[in-house]
Amino acid sequence: MITDGAGNYYGTTSGNYGGIFKYSASSGIQLLASFNITNGQEPVAGLIEVGGTIYGTAAAGGTGSNGFGTTGVGTFFQYTTQFGIQALGSFSNTTGYSPQSGLITDGSGDFFGTTRLGGASSDGTIYKYSAGGGIQALGTFTGANGAMPNGGLVSDGAGNYYGAASSGGANNAGGIYKYSAGSGIQLLASFTGANGSAPESSLVADGAGTTSARRRSAAQTAPAGSISTPAPAASSCSPPSTARTDRIRKPI
Numbered sequence: 001m002i003t004d005g006a007g008n009y010y011g012t013t014s015g016n017y018g019g020i021f022k023y024s025a026s027s028g029i030q031l032l033a034s035f036n037i038t039n040g041q042e043p044v045a046g047l048i049e050v051g052g053t054i055y056g057t058a059a060a061g062g063t064g065s066n067g068f069g070t071t072g073v074g075t076f077f078q079y080t081t082q083f084g085i086q087a088l089g090s091f092s093n094t095t096g097y098s099p100q101s102g103l104i105t106d107g108s109g110d111f112f113g114t115t116r117l118g119g120a121s122s123d124g125t126i127y128k129y130s131a132g133g134g135i136q137a138l139g140t141f142t143g144a145n146g147a148m149p150n151g152g153l154v155s156d157g158a159g160n161y162y163g164a165a166s167s168g169g170a171n172n173a174g175g176i177y178k179y180s181a182g183s184g185i186q187l188l189a190s191f192t193g194a195n196g197s198a199p200e201s202s203l204v205a206d207g208a209g210t211t212s213a214r215r216r217s218a219a220q221t222a223p224a225g226s227i228s229t230p231a232p233a234a235s236s237c238s239p240p241s242t243a244r245t246d247r248i249r250k251p252i
Helices: none
Strands: 008-013 019-024 028-034 048-050 053-058 075-080 084-090 111-115 125-130 134-140 161-165 175-180 184-190 203-205 211-213
Touching: 028 084, 084 134, 134 184, 161 203
Parallel strands: none
Antiparallel strands: 008 019, 019 028, 048 053, 053 075, 075 084, 111 125, 125 134, 161 175, 175 184, 203 211
C-alpha cells in the first residue's frame, strides 16, 4: 500500500475485476473506484503516486492481444478522484503482457517495469511507459538471461536497472539480471536451488554493490498531505522514485 501521511492508505483488490481502495482508522475500508475490464482487470502489483495522480498496472483487461487469440492481457492505468481509473495503455505480446510487478519512475514522466509473459521469446519483458510513446518493450527475456520476472526493478541512477527473474538462467531456477540500453538484459548470476530458487520479489541495494531479494515491507509515512511510497534502503543503487510492490497475486 501507499500512504498520504495523514493516516490514509491506498491499495488494490483483484476480486470481481478489482478496485482501488482507501483505508483510514475513522472510516475503515472504502472503495474508491472499480476496474471494468476496459480500464484493466485483476491488478496484482503495487501503486505509485506522482504529482497527486496514482499509477499502476493491471494483469488483465484492456484491448491488447497475447498473439495467441486472447485479448485483454493487461493495462497501464492512472487514478484520479476526478476521473477514476483510466487506461493509459494496453499490454500486448509485442510489449510483453501480464505485468506482476510495481513501477519505478525516472522523475521525468517515464515509468519502468516488467511483464511476466510475452515479448520475442514469450518469457517476459522490461518495458517503459511514457505519455508520448505509450508502452514500449526495452528488453526481452529469453530464458538464458532469465524468464518470467515477477519482481520489479531498481535503478542505479545511471541508466542501469536490476531485478530478479523467477525462472530461466543456468539452472532454470531464476537469476539476477541487469538491463542497460547498450547491452540489453544480461544475466549476472543464477539461482541453483542450494542458494534459493524462483525469486518473486524485487531487489534492494545496500550501497556497496550488493543486492538482495526482499519481501515487500509496509508503507512508510510521508509528510501530511502527500501520498508517498516507501523509500528503498539508502544506496547508490536506489531509483529516483520507487513504486511499492505488493506480494505477487496477493496485494496487501
